Amino acid sequence: MTTDVVRIGFGHGSPEGENSAYLLPDRGVLIDPGPPGDAAFETLLSGIDDAGLAPEDLEHILVTHWHADHAGSAPRIAEVADATLWMSTTDAPLVREYASERDRRLERDAAALREWGVPDETVQAVVAGDTPSPVPDATPVSDLHDGDVVAGLEVLETPGHTLGHVAFHDRAGTHDARVDGSKDGNEGGNGHENEDDRQDDHADRDALFVGDAVLATYTPNVGGGDTRLEDPLSTYRRTLDRLANRYHPDSTTAYPGHGTPFALDDRIEVIREHHRDRRRNVVDALAARSPTPATPWEIARDLFGELRGIHAKMGAGEAASHLEDLVTAGDVGLVDEDPLRYAIDDSAE
Template sequence: MRPAGTTERIAHTAASPEGENSTYVLPDRGVVVDPGPPGDASWEVLRSGLSAAGLPVERVETVVVTHWHADHAGLAPRLAAAADATLALHEADAPLVAAYAAERNRRLDRDARRLREWGVPDALVSELRDADEPSPMPHEYPVVTLTDGAAVGGIEVVHAPGHTAGHVVLDAGDALFLGDAVLPTYTPNVGGTDTRLTDALATYLDTLDRIRERAREADAQPVAFPGHGSSVELLDRIDAIRAHHTERVRTAVAELSDRDGDGVTPWAVARSLFGEMRGIHAKMGAGEAAAHLAFAADRGLAERVGVGPDRYVRGDARSFDGVDC
């Protein structure tokens, strides 16, 4: 695999809880990674950034998106159309851009069901749904679907699920484009950011292992480019993220009652962990708690009980030995 060559970063002002978005431009390959959030202001930032990077819009050949979230994919159809370029996402995330309008409705229904399963009150579920504004993206747009190990623009696609079902990391040999798989200061949410995933934390931890092994096996340490911020110390940050999740599993389990209790919902655990939440924060918090409780249940530290909203009690296992994330 030939080196990435020159890589230029275009910074978009904060469009999400993770902070400032990063678009990456590979002029030697005609590739743009994660064009950024939708809207005319972001479009002007992207256009001027591409020109400054030596890859004006009309010379873009390939637009690759690491995952379906609008702060990364929002400008992708607009850029691909303006450049007559290929737009590509992993096959699991591609429909949420290729059939945006239809998939948005399915996503809202799915999110509402999952939030109720987590014990989020109906009023908050309705409030969250009503506040979900549609992005100014085309209802449909042709997307090339990618699979693990495929090449796009001369870059290897590495399936990296957890934050979303179809998240990818892009391996250009001397550079890794991480999307939201590993971020420099913010721990990527798992559980609330894609409710299609049923074992989000375990899936994400497998992804971290895969990224770490890929970095360690490289002839030289690749430069790591995160989807938010400009740089990250990859191996150290992976260790820190894993330690964070280990502690969060312990904290979540500590909120549970013993077997003779009625059980505790993920929403109740989330409120203990994060306080009062509304809007998108309610979704992220409930999903985060649910992901950690499911992980604990798979290891005997918790047990799901009852019907209706998910409820958990303490499991038979009482030792955390061997369950480090």
């Protein structure tokens, strides 16, 4: 059996690049419907129509994680299609109870930013810039757990980018990939790819819909994307290990939340090496400030330069995740907690 996978691209609305939604027309499944708003929703409806479906043909809306660029249109398309909206039991509340959870999330984010040493004016700017999404205050969402199966797709917990991030493994068989263009164009092209070439590339391979757990050209943020996570970097490394151990890289096509499908191949190892490099850079930045301790914000500024808006949260969060990991490894010492300050541990080898 060959399962058709149709990708719908949404244009560049986030640092990771063009968003990707995926249709499995023969099963009435839509994965990661994309960002909120009328323009994105029209793109989604156009992609559904191009695939020969009407919204009413959809039975299941699956979402890999709570971020608005993936889940933003989920409540709307689920209502229009009268379809079941599915998310992990951990991320579901951020959509199910959007209004109240958003208030709690902003409080949590502000507390984390201050703990990381981010100046108060920057904290206020980050919170003020996190404007409400045009989604319902509350939405019915059905919970998913690791190992659940919906329409032949097995749920795999893949936390790290968010606390409740999941991937979906197609257990039904081989795949042909079709690509629909976005209104803003696809990365590196005109928004369309040769369908026959895509079928040759991805037929007879397992399909793994990975959301933002693994991306082809961008390293998923770890630390700033969800401040509920404790020890986010080691959590994310365990996710990479799980994916690498469970799926043969030469026979698995990854369908990412941004960009076009790719063979897993050595991409997981590339991301691991990226974090090894980042770890060395964090140590070097701390050493350059020695003996003066440094906050995650100061290390982030050393690594990334000027940081504004969402980049302040993402940059400081990533630096904090590496510093926490270095403390666990015994390479760095935590010398203050309000805000967090770190220094090279001279007793470490």
